[in-house]
Amino acid sequence: QPFGTPASYLVLEKLEQHGHEAVFVGGAVRDYLLGKRATDIDIATSAEPNEVKAIFSNTIDVGIAHGTVLVLLNHEPIEVTTFRTEGTYSDARRPDEVQFVKTLHEDLLRRDFTFNALAMTKDGQLIDLFNGQEDLKHKIIRAVGVPEERFHEDALRMMRALRFASVLDFTLDPATFEAIRNQAERLGNVSVERIKIEMDRLFLGTNPLAAFKLFTETKLSQALPLFPKETRGLEHALPFASANEGWAYLLVAGEYSASTLGGAYKLSNDEKRFIAAVETAYTIRKEHPFAMDEIYLFDVPVLEAAEKFYRSISMDEGFAPFPQFEKEKNKLAIQSPRDLSVNGRDLMNWADVKGGRWTGEWMKKIEAAVLHGRCVNDPNKIREWFMNDFNSKE
Ligand code: ATP
Ligand code: MG
Numbered sequence: 258q259p260f261g262t263p264a265s266y267l268v269l270e271k272l273e274q275h276g277h278e279a280v281f282v283g284g285a286v287r288d289y290l291l292g293k294r295a296t297d298i299d300i301a302t303s304a305e306p307n308e309v310k311a312i313f314s315n316t317i318d319v320g321i322a323h324g325t326v327l328v329l330l331n332h333e334p335i336e337v338t339t340f341r342t343e344g345t346y347s348d349a350r351r352p353d354e355v356q357f358v359k360t361l362h363e364d365l366l367r368r369d370f371t372f373n374a375l376a377m378t379k380d381g382q383l384i385d386l387f388n389g390q391e392d393l394k395h396k397i398i399r400a401v402g403v404p405e406e407r408f409h410e411d412a413l414r415m416m417r418a419l420r421f422a423s424v425l426d427f428t429l430d431p432a433t434f435e436a437i438r439n440q441a442e443r444l445g446n447v448s449v450e451r452i453k454i455e456m457d458r459l460f461l462g463t464n465p466l467a468a469f470k471l472f473t474e475t476k477l478s479q480a481l482p483l484f485p486k487e488t489r490g491l492e493h494a495l496p497f498a499s500a501n502e503g504w505a506y507l508l509v510a511g512e513y514s515a516s517t518l519g520g521a522y523k524l525s526n527d528e529k530r531f532i533a534a535v536e537t538a539y540t541i542r543k544e545h546p547f548a549m550d551e552i553y554l555f556d557v558p559v560l561e562a563a564e565k566f567y568r569s570i571s572m573d574e575g576f577a578p579f580p581q582f583e584k585e586k587n588k589l590a591i592q593s594p595r596d597l598s599v600n601g602r603d604l605m606n607w608a609d610v611k612g613g614r615w616t617g618e619w620m621k622k623i624e625a626a627v628l629h630g631r632c633v634n635d636p637n638k639i640r641e642w643f644m645n646d647f648n649s650k651e
């Protein structure tokens with residue numbers, strides 16, 4: 258077996274046994290030729306969805322309207338899509354209708370880039386109608402067919418082109434580049450949800466710097482919901498440790514508020530929380546190096562992002578080694594309020610006073626005292642410290 262997983266071979270075999278044509282297609286074939294492990298395996302077939310469902314006992318209708326059936330074989334999910342075209346795109350968002358077609362050739366014509374229009378039979382024979390293999394060799398992103406038409410049909414492909422520039426570290430073929438530059442503004446027709454997914458992947462690619470340059474050169478950046486005018490210090494901020502860090506970089510570089518950026522790209526609440534925390538930490542970092550209070554307050558990825566952006570954007574890389582926040586955090590007496598050996602109820606018992614706002618306030622004081630080593634995190638020691646202070650103040 259030159260390629261694919263045992264279960265995906267079984268799917269091809271079964272489809273063929275039932276008289277259908279079936280091949281591996283798309284990213285998995287591309288990644289195989291690049292010597293990379295494929296994340297998901299896509300199969301294209303002449304069988305229509307209902308025929309696919311009749312052959313396999315365990316299937317899920319993930320995209321019947323687009324001709325896609327998810328086959329579960331030996332617990333492995335394999336996407337099986339009927340040969341199709343995408344009809345017309347009246348709004349550059351979604352095809353108005355998909356049409357099933359008879360031949361693989363017609364199916365490959367609808368695909369975005371030459372290296373994504375490769376197919377492979379189960380015996381490892383490559384089907385390469387558009388010289389995709391050659392483009393892979395030369396690390397070129399080239400639209401299938403007439404680039405202008407392809408980006409006009411589906412403007413998301415322009416984002417995909419830049420995503421592949423980052424992920425694969427490929428360059429754009431000149432005609433493909435020109436077409437993107439000419440149609441950049443059509444990206445405005447694409448839903449932010451789809452744009453966001455491509456951005457996440459772009460951030461995590463091997464060469465986000467190249468993609469960022471292309472955003473500017475093609476003016477695609479102007480069609481994005483938000484994009485910083487200047488990407489200062491980017492080369493020193495790379496690689497991003499996570500997609501979240503990429504979003505935080507946009508926030509800091511663009512001097513947006515977290516809610517503006519989060520709203521523009523419809524970030525999740527977790528993502529918004531992360532970028533807001535980086536923004537706060539970054540502001541503090543511009544004032545002074547992170548001390549115990551910040552190391553306690555912020556999560557390690559937040560500290561790392563803020564420190565990195567401070568060094569790269571503020572051009573103050575310095576000679577000091579990058580702090581080991583994880584280690585420093587572990588050295589703290591407590592990592593969070595949950596680590597305190599007492600709680601509000603203990604305080605009420607000791608003071609013999611009903612709970613109220615004072616309990617929360619005192620817990621804060623105890624937290625700070627323990628963190629800064631004024632009191633050991635031990636119930637007896639805290640009690641002593643508390644009773645002393647509590648009585649003297651009441
Ligand atoms: P990844 O490694 O991220 O999965 P991929 O190339 O497999 O990359 P998918 O989004 O999984 O990307 O799409 C699978 C295939 O479907 C692509 O390789 C391409 O042939 C085709 N495709 C996906 N999106 C488009 C699009 N917008 N226009 C044309 N063809 C597309
Ligand atoms: Mg894929």
